[in-house]
Amino acid sequence: MFFFKSEDKTIPYFSDPDVRLMLEFQKGSKEAFETLMRKNYPFLLNFIYRYTGDKATAEDLTQEVFIRVYKSASTYVPRAQFKTWLYKIARNTSLNELRRYKYRAVSLNTTIEIDGEQIPRQIEDKKIRRPDEILIHSETVQAVKRAIYALPERQRVVIILRRYEGFSYQEIARTMKISEKAVKSLLSRARENLKNALSCLIHGQK
């Protein structure tokens, strides 16, 4: 009966603490939602930052993801680990947003045609750096950012989830709704592309 219903510990993924928090929030605990946010926000922010390549966009989209989580709480049924579900929302949100604003993953090696003239693409670095700060490390960071951003969307997601979020092949497969074999294949191609994109730096630092 409604009055005497106890916690159902047989529900799937109940051992996942985040799933438990989400279920607590579903029952009305605002604190549970804030705990979920504090726990996952930094990771999600970094996932989206690496995915979009822009911090401000990442902040906005991370907020958007949590708004979606909040709104979907009433219909939430744990069918996967919480982080798998969360990153799936994050990926879809980021992808939709990038499409909406017509952002594109563009290789910086390509050029733009203006008045019939081919002009190289440039990224403006708004941070003012002292000359001594413009070092190899900074160049590497920028090169890595560009290399990740230049990857095809699916390869980019796989690389970020594997390299930065520490996801297993199985977790990536569940997040992206593809087979583990497809994950390995995407990861191999992504690594090959990254190696090619960073080869100048690799041999420059040898």
Add this chain to the structure above:
Amino acid sequence: MNCKDIKQMFFVYIDGELEAEKERIVVDHIASCEKCRVQLYEYKRSWEMLGTLEPIEPTPGYISRFWTALSYRLPWYEKILEGIRNLFLPRRVVYRVALALIVLIAVYVSVDKYTNVLRTRTLLVNMSEEEWEVVENYDLIANLDLLESLKGIENIKL
């Protein structure tokens, strides 16, 4: 194993997840194959280089910013519900208290009606013949003044 077979094991080797025997095969091969050694170095180095992209920190106050952003996005009825939830107790408790109140009111109304019926029944059982006559002729007694004011009422035979 040729270079192609060895290359297929590179990523698992870099991840440190290759079985000991296969790992030895890779190590032996790269020791003797310059081309594979360079390739493995490139894969390893590019993987390591990804680590230079350091994580960013969320801007302070991101939780309060979230609640503000949410308040603009919720429909009016959700806002009212949210306000009630914040004023009182968790949703589950609110629902249960509401249900308990409804049940209590229903029980009170039922008991009240039942006691009224019992009281009426007791009264009827304990009534004298004279009282019964009053009850049976209640309509007549209620209009007695009107009947008395009518002329010639005494002459009417019932």
